[in-house]
Amino acid sequence: MNIAIIGLGLIGGSLGLALKRAGQASLKITGVPRREETIKLALQLGAIDEGTTDLAKGVADADLVFVCTPINLIIPIITEIAPKLKKGAIVTDVGSSKYEIVSQAEKLMPKGVYFVGGHPLAGKETTKLEAAEAGLFSNRTWVLTRTSKTSKKASEQVEQVVGLIGGLVVGMEPKIHDHVVAAVSHMPLAVAAALVNTVAGEEQKELMTKCVASGFRDTTRIASGDPILGVDMFKTNKKSVLKMIGAFKKSLTNLEKMIREGDGEKIREELTKAKQFRDAIYNEKPAG
């Protein structure tokens, strides 16, 4: 199977490393980054078998194409490669919002070429190839979106490849996916950034930074991610993000009211509910 990976950052690079580690002799990995230097580095890291910066050339022989670029480039790239794909080829992506991408990508596919939207729930604060890891997707959820237009065969093929690198496939409709990631990823980023900016806006911010302990560090960690990724999340998943920010504000206002009323028993119940829900998630899941 010929696999093309367009975009060799953290995700594309880790995907290449993971596929190479899976060690199937029949897999050929072609890397298609924007810059020549990236090909050299990816070859050195052992993340690809060969590379080109020419999109058309990169996908010409591909059975499966992974588009691993920032969200805002996914549709422009799919638009460009669609007419160059061979019959039976499958295109998938790793964008963290799905409804817009999937609707547009499905329309762009020529007859006999298939699109399956994807989103691996894995990442780091950096998006650089240098940080790529073969184990990044191992035991992590990898969403594949399914619509009425999704080819079952194509979807199964992507699922098989994701399984090769240890990803746990969960199928979802694009709209459901966007709502889900708004809740557990995009809205929490807004919360973490707002938390940091609250402290940054305080007169006593110098003293506050002296007094931060591990709690503040962890609660705000995602606010140190690449701002461009955040902008992409908020722009491409606006509706669900706003809905979840609204739900969060309601939940916080609820707790605020209990604090204002000084009702210790109600506060304890509210905190216990949170603790139990969270403990149930992380006692069942491997750390990562």
Added chain:
Amino acid sequence: MNIAIIGLGLIGGSLGLALKRAGQASLKITGVPRREETIKLALQLGAIDEGTTDLAKGVADADLVFVCTPINLIIPIITEIAPKLKKGAIVTDVGSSKYEIVSQAEKLMPKGVYFVGGHPLAGKETTKLEAAEAGLFSNRTWVLTRTSKTSKKASEQVEQVVGLIGGLVVGMEPKIHDHVVAAVSHMPLAVAAALVNTVAGEEQKELMTKCVASGFRDTTRIASGDPILGVDMFKTNKKSVLKMIGAFKKSLTNLEKMIREGDGEKIREELTKAKQFRDAIYNEKPAG
């Protein structure tokens, strides 16, 4: 110097271990827990030299008393020990809210006995003695509050002992302290708990828990702490906590507006501001 530690949980136990590790032959550590079994365990761990569950006996010879109980017990205990202290003794505590405790404790001190409010910015999710660590306070901020009534000599003596175990003393007025910890510790707990409860209240919560990655885990970590501690924080530091929740909601609403307007440039600036402020904190601080 005779040091009494009242309350042998994570903080009291770690304090004992740290003092013993400091290895000053002239220090004698008396542990005063509530239960006999705790004395046995603390002796086994090497956190104390001797122990008693009798408060009066425990503090009779003490030059310095650390009250390391949950917040709601600090004032009752100081009330009980105040008349039993020897002339020149110093009492300090480790409660995470200071204004109420310091005002009351200062009034409770007999002539010739001194109170200095304290708050080490260190902790874990558990409050158990079993999790105690000699290094818990090493290179961590330890706030000592100063008021017009604080004895300079007493404050310096506490500072010296905190320095022995690696704590970095920062002096603050109690009200300022409470505002600062509301911003970096108490309000973030309210945010983390509200975040978990937002997801817990969603119809798609099952799917959401399948899709949580490291971002959600870290952002909500403090919501897994002991609910009782949270209740204490919110009740004893109510005014500052409410003020900081208000400031946070304003900051989030500001970002929400940018997302609603789809203004990528403004969102990028807001996220960049957060990233830079946070990176500046954690690039200067050792992890912990």
